[in-house]
Amino acid sequence: MEIFSLLTHFRTSTNSFFSQYEPLVLILAPIFSLFIARFLHSILTVVLENGIKSTLIASFMYMIKLIPGVNRYLDAEKQKVVDKLQSGNKSKRDGWRTELPASGLGSRVIEMMKEEKRKDVAWQGKCSGTVYIGGTEFEGHFSLINEACSMFAHTNPLHLDVFQSVVHYEAEVVAMTAALLGGKEKASGGQICGNMTSGGTESIVLAVKSSRDYMKTKKGIKNPEMIIPLSAHSAYDKAAQYFNIKLRRVPVNSEFQADVRAIRRSINKNTILIVGSAPGYPHGIIDPITELGQLAMSFGVCLHVDLCLGGFVLPFARKLGYPIPPFDFSVQGVTSISVDVHKYGLAPKGTSVVLYRNHEIRKHQFVAVTEWSGGLYVSPTIAGSRPGGLIAGAWAAMMSLGEEGYLENTRQIMEVSKKIQEGIKGIPELFVVGRPDMTIVAFASNIVDIFEVNDLMSSKGWHLNALQRPNSLHICVTLQHVSVVDDFLKDLQESVQKVKENPGPISGGLAPIYGAAGRMPDRVMVQELLVNFMDGTC
Ligand SMILES: *Cc1c(COP(=O)(O)O)cnc(C)c1O
Numbered sequence: 001m002e003i004f005s006l007l008t009h010f011r012t013s014t015n016s017f018f019s020q021y022e023p024l025v026l027i028l029a030p031i032f033s034l035f036i037a038r039f040l041h042s043i044l045t046v047v048l049e050n051g052i053k054s055t056l057i058a059s060f061m062y063m064i065k066l067i068p069g070v071n072r073y074l075d076a077e078k079q080k081v082v083d084k085l086q087s088g089n090k091s092k093r094d095g096w097r098t099e100l101p102a103s104g105l106g107s108r109v110i111e112m113m114k115e116e117k118r119k120d121v122a123w124q125g126k127c128s129g130t131v132y133i134g135g136t137e138f139e140g141h142f143s144l145i146n147e148a149c150s151m152f153a154h155t156n157p158l159h160l161d162v163f164q165s166v167v168h169y170e171a172e173v174v175a176m177t178a179a180l181l182g183g184k185e186k187a188s189g190g191q192i193c194g195n196m197t198s199g200g201t202e203s204i205v206l207a208v209k210s211s212r213d214y215m216k217t218k219k220g221i222k223n224p225e226m227i228i229p230l231s232a233h234s235a236y237d238k239a240a241q242y243f244n245i246k247l248r249r250v251p252v253n254s255e256f257q258a259d260v261r262a263i264r265r266s267i268n269k270n271t272i273l274i275v276g277s278a279p280g281y282p283h284g285i286i287d288p289i290t291e292l293g294q295l296a297m298s299f300g301v302c303l304h305v306d307l308c309l310g311g312f313v314l315p316f317a318r319k320l321g322y323p324i325p326p327f328d329f330s331v332q333g334v335t336s337i338s339v340d341v342h343k344y345g346l347a348p349k350g351t352s353v354v355l356y357r358n359h360e361i362r363k364h365q366f367v368a369v370t371e372w373s374g375g376l377y378v379s380p381t382i383a384g385s386r387p388g389g390l391i392a393g394a395w396a397a398m399m400s401l402g403e404e405g406y407l408e409n410t411r412q413i414m415e416v417s418k419k420i421q422e423g424i425k426g427i428p429e430l431f432v433v434g435r436p437d438m439t440i441v442a443f444a445s446n447i448v449d450i451f452e453v454n455d456l457m458s459s460k461g462w463h464l465n466a467l468q469r470p471n472s473l474h475i476c477v478t479l480q481h482v483s484v485v486d487d488f489l490k491d492l493q494e495s496v497q498k499v500k501e502n503p504g505p506i507s508g509g510l511a512p513i514y515g516a517a518g519r520m521p522d523r524v525m526v527q528e529l530l531v532n533f534m535d536g537t538c
Helices: 002-064 070-086 108-117 138-151 164-180 200-219 235-243 260-266 289-299 314-319 359-365 388-425 450-459 485-501 511-519 523-537
Strands: 193-197 225-229 246-250 271-277 302-306 336-340 352-356 367-369 377-379 430-432 440-445 465-467 472-476
Touching: 002 523, 070 511, 070 523, 138 388, 164 193, 164 352, 164 388, 193 200, 193 359, 200 235, 200 271, 200 302, 200 336, 200 352, 200 359, 225 235, 225 260, 235 246, 246 260, 260 289, 271 289, 289 302, 314 388, 352 359, 388 430, 388 440, 388 485, 440 450, 450 472, 450 485, 450 511
Parallel strands: 225 246, 225 271, 271 302, 302 336
Antiparallel strands: 193 352, 336 352, 367 377, 430 440, 440 472, 465 472
16 A cells, blocks of 8 residues: 555656646757767767777777776887887987077088988988989989089078069979870860979878868869778878868778778768878879779869879870870879879979869969958968078979980880889789889788788888788889899898798897787777877987
8 A cells, every 4th residue: 555655746846847847848858869879870970980880999909098007008009119210319419409509610510411311221222212312323414403402502582572583483393294284185174273282291182171161162162082992092181171071981992992882882972081192101003093083074173193102103104105094194084193202202302283174273272361460472382481592402303314315214114113022922922012103112921920021121221111901021122122122132032032931020129019019909009009109209
């Protein structure tokens, strides 16, 4: 009886609770369920985007870090890795200046700088990429560039009324580059235009920014997304972070090329841009640009082709008879291109070109300011003041080499690459990754630890590039390698043998770190490691 009365009492009281707060409950309940739905939706989105595995790992790591002391332990472990990566950098900094000298040293600084320059490692011949100028006439080319740069070192194209010379050079560098990349063909519509930038990254970042704003005007896209293959350069990550664009990185196909079908599946109403490289940095393989062009056109999105490496090689390789698939503005659907003059263009560092199919797209690259007390202002690229000396240096490089010069250089480096590919095929423990189209050759092994091979190559003075997914190394062949290609293959063969007979890390080697960083499931941790490393370096 008592229970019964208690229950009735409870019922009436809850009833009266509901009747009393009914309006509030009616308002709050949907808000609450909306909140829950949003919460579930965001969890689902995270899982769908990052995959179940990495979401679980991220949540697991998050919970682990809640345990007292764990964070401190992880930080200490991270610091150990960073210290190893920086190995001795800190002690090297002892005695570095932190203040201006009280009285100026005048021309004595030149002697001091000659001394300092000796501390750089010997890069002649043994670096992948890095310095592209080389060969029998490289001293001459260096001094020609240096003279051109110093002659215009104090100019600035921002002041176009003062420095007509460098404005003229920039226009010609852009026009000559465009003409190499399909700009003269009927299909391009005769509207190709562009600017010089400080490097491949700035060219890419600007092309992304222009595409974002062009798509906003054209299609009203307010939450922009772009889709890039796994092999596309990290500059797109930079652009995505700077300009608040969602980045979707999709896997490559079995040939290590952009997977057109995977890209198609990722396109949605917010897509502004898809990307192809000719070739991609990791494996030197050209993406299927024609198919990407068709895809871009059928969805009405932009297509950027990254010709940072290929721009000053592919047009000449094709002329020399190498089978080069379409890669430039002759392909319908390509809206912008980045091409580095400071790589195979043999120009001074800090020079690249960004090109657009037409002026309508490029106008979104510019920033015009009307309300500044400093006056009316308009600037084409990221920098305000720009180094006219580098523009002059790029012009000098292109004009002094001419088409014949680039053809001859391309002939030499394509032959060296072929030789390297054949040499690697002759080392049974190694295999070439995919089918290189140009002058970047990536190789891996199922038998030896390729990063241990890299450490041995480093001990012999080589500077190769370590890649991941799959773990491999590459050499970006330059004119520097023409005379040392046999040494390279001999050293590689020896290093592989040594690792095979004596597997395991060598002292001071970075193989364990590369290996661990690749295997570490917690990618946020790897990211923090990199940031800490940078923070301690510069
Ligand atoms: C070098 C390179 C870039 C970036 O160029 P930076 O000049 O280093 O900024 C972009 N894409 C590819 C394919 C490259 O090789």
